[in-house]
Amino acid sequence: MLLIAPLFPSSSTGVAATFGWDVFHAWDSVWYEKIVTSGYDFSSDVKEIHTVAFFPLFPLLSRIIMFIGLPFKVAGILVNNSAFLAALLILYFWVQELYDTSTARWATATLAWCPYSLYGTVIYTEGLFLLCTTSALRAFNKKQYIWAAFWGALSTATRLPGVALIPAFLFVSWKERRGIKAYIATLTVGLGISLYSLYCQIKFGDALAFIHAQKAWRGDATGFAWEGWWKMLMQITVGFTNWKSGYIKDPLYPLLFLIIIGSGCLLWRFRLHLGMSKFRYGLYFLWLLLWSLTGDELFKIALVFGGIYLLWLSRDKIPIVTVVYGFSSFALILNTGITASAERYAYGIVSLSIAFGLLLARYPRWGYPIMYFFGILMFTFSIRFARDLWVA
Template sequence: MNSITFATVMWLLSRIVIVIAMLVIAPLLPAPPGGIQPTVSWDVFSAWDSDHYQMIATSGYEYANDGQGHNVAFFPLFPLLVRAVMSGGLPFNVAGTVVNNLAFWGALILLCGWVQESHGQNVARWTTAVLAWCPFSLFGTVIYTEGLFLLWSTAALRAFDRKHYGWSALWGALASATRLPGIALSPAFLLVAWREKRSAFAYLPSLATAGGMGLYSLYCGIRFGDMLAFLRVQQAWQPEQAFYGQGWLKMLVQISAGTANWNRGWIQDPWHPLLFITICALGYLVWRSQSDLTRRGTLQPPRKRSRLQRLCVEQGYGFYSLFILLWLLAGDPLINMIMVWGGGYLLVRERTKLRPVAVTYGFCSLAVILSPGRTISAERHAYGIVSISIALGLLLARYPRWGWATLLFFTLVLVSFAVRFAQHLWVA
């Protein structure tokens, strides 16, 4: 099975799971508080940011410097492509879904081929599976920009790695015209070109990538008289915080003490922190025991060593079970924290094995995400950093047992997210 076929299979199977969750499971469930009763229609793929993209595609941009949220915060390339497809007679919900899904499919194919060139087939397949089955891959199917952004950013990174600077400049400009985090490609290309002492042409993609956002800024200046309109309205989309990083502190408290206790400002429900401490203590004991077994195993003859290795595997399953319990206890804050900070840890851990442009882009992207100190949608933006998926693919290729367990967990959460999105409940 070549890289194109494998990427297509991963894309198709994961999208089938999402469609079943949204069009079969969700309509059978009662409407949740604050949500809606989904119908078997294209409407399930449109919610939250999708409404803004629809307004842009059908009516254009609007903006006023009044401290309120306006659709000028959303970059233009995705709605422009959707508008082009709509000109063929398709309604917005169909056109938006088709554009994002096809782009996500293309991103998986490009990623699988690129990683196979640089790291081999095994790593390429794990990386592609990670990107396809990650719970936030839901946003590569609904009417959001994840699929398109992953396509352009992966194409730009791959072209730069191959020293195809013209193509890298084009794809980078399209990425920054799709979403604000695309600007992270610019310093990444600049740093790699300087560090590796590449030719003067290697600096072209860094300048061109900024051009995508620059053209949109110029449009805002001509249309609204404010070249930074898309930045000014960001404040309206983010909750106020008393200090930098308040959102991350809130997540830590929600994980360890519980959301209800955070909302009340004191420990009214002692069971959550007690269960959290118990799970962490058990996890530490399992880790210590496994470390001791591993150390003893290196000193034992082969027969006893294999028995100790089986015990290590069994304890690994115990650790996995404890993680599932922690997820059931803490919920979304745990997933969100892992996506961003766990992604950063993976980049640090695998930095010597990743391609220089991939690891540099990963750190630059995380810097863009963390710079406001806010947490809203940070986990979804971290998913859009393709370098994190490559780093996880490298890790799981070395530990395939954990890889299968990870994909199983991904699938479970993916179904949950798909149902919630169809019910118009917040996901990321």
């Protein structure tokens, strides 16, 4: 981001990357800077973006760091990176306690090398959110209710999806008959969002201002974004040009798509004759071809809906609190009325890293090429973000 991105010309947004802190500062970073420097704003006119849509813990911590004389961009980078590093360490030791060192390494590698881990290093809240939710889940699983309440409250003060901890804690408290302490910890999780709601009521006269402000992004859309996901699926299968035209204007795209899918089916059919080594390399090659053809939409659908499927397959192998938290988080993600940033929010569900770590620990020969592929995506995503181009 500092050395390679500046070699590219200005992006379509007119931004050219330079060697400096600006490469880590784009999109949501701008709104967090406004909060830190100018405070929150909101009005009943939600056609414009208002900073009240962004939760307070990250800008508050950034402001505290700034007291020692650092500019916002440095403070924001320090907060997110430090939190992300701590999240990786906590995840490693937690998974090691639950399973073994191999699984812990793969789970941590998944969280670190998934291309959306980019958002754990730039001025965003992913690192902080992962730290708080991972710590809360680990503490609740170990029946450390004071810490579960503490980290849970910080989670709901960081981002709205933190409320997914509440149904997870509530269900496990009921199912395992954990007693009154577990229920008190569950209720305390909502303290972060409750205090922010109280602030919004006092300052703007609207306790749900942070929700109403979301209309600037999604309008009046609610529920499952059927149209958005269908559009994405059609772009993958027939191509953007054909989907936009309404007919097969570019026959080459669907033909190539069918050839790749057909080759994959044949590869599977004759896998025993080819041997596992040739079968794996064949699948690696076909996946790269398919990704080159379809672009980010393929990885987005694979992460979101593949993540749901993986979570279901792993439901008996990972702690029940992480399973319920994962499904509750997906329920929130898929009912926003839009598809934008769904893959980034899915990455923030630590349950998936644990489940994927278990899978890769069992099949490590699949794990290494997956990490190489993650590295390719991370490189391209980083360059795009540094040039102020949309990633997720």
